[in-house]
Amino acid sequence: MEAEKALFLSPKDPGPHILKALSLDLLGHKTSALKSLDAALSPPCVKTLSEKERGDALVKRAELKLGLNRRRRVDSAVEDLVDAVGLGRAEGDATAFCLLGQCYEWKRTREEAREEFEWALRVDPGSDLARQGLDRLGP
Known part of the structure; x- marks a missing residue:
């Protein structure tokens, strides 16, 4: 390799x-x-x-953590994702916001989840994951 x-x-x-x-x-x-x-x-x-490279690596690591064992690793994934979006919320990455929204959803913190899905839509207005997340959360 x-x-x-x-x-x-x-x-x-x-x-x-x-x-x-x-x-x-x-x-x-x-x-x-x-x-x-x-x-x-x-x-x-x-x-x-660079900040972008670090943010991308943090998002990928969070994805892997959630893919391996969501229940046990959700808090650790949240830490990575908060760090990733904190590196550049203005530029942002809709994937990071959506993953963070899903984590908050799993943790049953609906308002935080809604906020992250809304950020994802600001970054990428066409994000199906963000729209689906908001739909799951309801009005």
């Missing part, structure tokens, strides 16, 4: 860790993918990521 070679050559570079995580996720190895993202988001690797 090319990511393994890159990690051997530069273990403190987060890029190969992220590449490895994405590859492992595509192969269905979610736990290993999560470990690679954990490595990319830990010191000293995380220091070299």
